[in-house]
Amino acid sequence: MSNRITTLFNIQYPVIQAGMIWCSGWRLASAVSNAGGLGIIGAGSMYPEVLRTHVRKCKNATSKPFAVNVPLLYPNVEEIMNIIVEEGVKIVFSSAGNPASWTGFLKEKGITVVHVIANTKFALKAEACGVDAVVAEGFEAGGHNGREETTTLCLIPMIKDQLKIPVIAAGGIGSGRAMLAALALGADGVQIGSAFAVAEESSAHPDFKNRIINAVEGDTKLRMKKLVPVRLLKNTFEETIAQAEAEGANAETLKQLLGRARAKLGMFEGNLEEGELEIGQVSAMLKEIKPAAAILNGIWQEFLIAQQRISSLEF
Structure with missing residues (x-):
């Protein structure tokens, strides 16, 4: 082509x-x-x-x-x-x-x-x-x-x-x-x-890859809209962000929750609960x-x- x-x-x-x-x-x-x-x-x-x-x-x-x-x-x-x-x-x-x-x-x-x-x-x-x-x-x-x-x-x-x-x-x-x-x-x-x-x-960490291929519809959510919108797989970290947003957290609070190297923790090091797992809807x-x-x-x-x-x- x-x-x-x-x-x-x-x-x-x-x-x-x-x-x-x-x-x-x-x-x-x-x-x-x-x-x-x-x-x-x-x-x-x-x-x-x-x-x-x-x-x-x-x-x-x-x-x-x-x-x-x-x-x-x-x-x-x-x-x-x-x-x-x-x-x-x-x-x-x-x-x-x-x-x-x-x-x-x-x-x-x-x-x-x-x-x-x-x-x-x-x-x-x-x-x-x-x-x-x-x-x-x-x-x-x-x-x-x-x-x-x-x-x-x-x-x-x-x-x-x-x-x-x-x-x-x-x-x-x-x-x-x-x-x-x-x-x-x-x-x-x-x-x-x-x-x-x-x-x-x-x-990407093998555990992250396996989490992706086991994802189903609805397993990703767009979070941190007051900071920088990011699509994440559901896990403990995502649930923490969701709860904070439901309670009206501002950008500074979300930034503190995100902390440093959160994406590395999840995607590269394989911490599937506390890490930030960035992936698209097509993961399902x-x-x-x-x-x-x-x-x-x-x-x-x-x-x-x-x-x-x-x-x-x-x-």
Whole structure:
């Protein structure tokens, strides 16, 4: 398949692996890239020199394009950006901040820039800043989420109608059928997180992966809306947050409850009760831990079958 996204990134399939904290190290990124998608190293959970190590290992593990995701509110963002330039990274996905702060710098270095947004207002701002594409992330997504709580089904056509640059759909996409639906809505490609979080190459703790594949409908909730909305699996920590919110907790109280390294505790260290377990609604559809290449190939084959089925319908 060839379209604006495969051409932009020089990849085989318009499938991007999300840059998830504590899941997206060099092993996962290189595996997805080798399978024909675009793998992403998630810098949000890495100290600068750790990121440098992951970039170098990824370059040794694949000759295919890969990217780095950088939350722009990261405290060491300047050092991170300099490492990206020094190590010759060609694609950056920015998130959680103003793209105007770094897009120009990256573009001057010949780097392709994509920014993650959750509403039309910021999509237009990102386009005006000169980004090459946007990821439009709907309410179903895991981890940090948009305050508007707009679903992917509504978000993609609204943004597509406003932008000239390519749009990558994210949120609730973990199958070939969902990928076809996103492209039917106008997306040029898809970004997939949760389905790759349970890949064998994901750096997530095995207990977290098993908790994901045993999840059922309703097991994720959007919490901490007064701080930064985040979709979590139900556990003791999530219940504590839910109770605090029901009692009218403010942002400062929620920040104290969150504390430090809560996501690392759950997703990387495997504390399934006290840790923060970030994952999307699509977790209820995930039933198996397998290699990233098998996940990507399965999504693509299902996409082709669904495409053929739709084409054969008579109206």
